[in-house]
Amino acid sequence: MARETDRAALAAEVCTALKRCCPGSSAEPTGSLASGKADSFSDIDIAWVVPDARFPDCLARGVEALGEVRPLDSVRSDPDFHRSDRRRLLFARFAGVPLFWRLDLDVRTASVADDPLYDAGNPAARAREDEWSRPASALANAVGAVKAAARKREDEARGLLDRGFARISEDDRATGDWAADVTRLAHAAALRDSALTDLAAQVIELAARHLGGSSA
Template identity: 60%
Template structure:
């Protein structure tokens, strides 16, 4: 299955799963500017009142397309009845093929800005180490795209998110390795993904 085929299958599966909903590709896939490092960005607009149920069903729906390794919910809008942002990692494909799923009800505005802090996740409701590990992956993409300043910022924020007294040095593989292993030290279940991220950094940036 190619990344484009996976994206198409995701869009179809979500639309079928909730009658009255609609889905569309967003971001670089929608504009035709996707590169080898692009996420799959999808918007899923569902009938009013259906966001919590649809968010709960996402993993089961997507398992009909491909085995899902993990679903992570952004701390933004974590408790919102109107919208969620979900990050889905599929098993057996490149880490670059992450699905970023923007879920909202039909009456909600498309761009809510930062939203109401009252619906944000509280500490303990989301994984800071998992979020920091996502920054490590983002840094690999940024370096591969020639955006060193963006990569440094991602790494710095990743270290800060888990309270790690470290900094980006520009030795990108080593930087990604230190951040990845620091996340696994704080959340041991992340160790396999951390090592996969390190291997990807070596493969993409080692030369």
């Protein structure tokens, strides 16, 4: 089993790489890792503050820097901030680490570093429909639902699953049989994007391991 010390070390490597690739920036863990309350299901939350004038350049260099820390399986941008002029929220999956260890990288320029609501709800900051993947987002919800159900947060798990089904226009809802629910959502996402087939299989196996049921 992957150790929490390994996750903390990975977070530290990411912070070092980000600061090195963008002089004048700062990067530090946030959330449960920073507070010392992380459990075995916690992901890696990092806040990266970059100089305003170097925002586009730092974004490009940052993704390259992440790949130098460890090979990347995928990087997605939260559609709510995809076109923001001063903010991004990136979701990165590193190869060879637990699916729970997704990196959530909150990138902001120095001028809005202390404004958590900057561009929230701004239509001009949102991605166009062809700039993000609904199936990939739904599959991320499936992983989140495994976490929530394993933590006995059933309302949270239900909400994640229902939003995941809705995101891909799948006429389905959570039933409370969590492993089966996650499996259906993962299958539905992969049917809409065959590039997600391998990841969907990993998510189904994850649900079977932590929630019971079959991984078939």
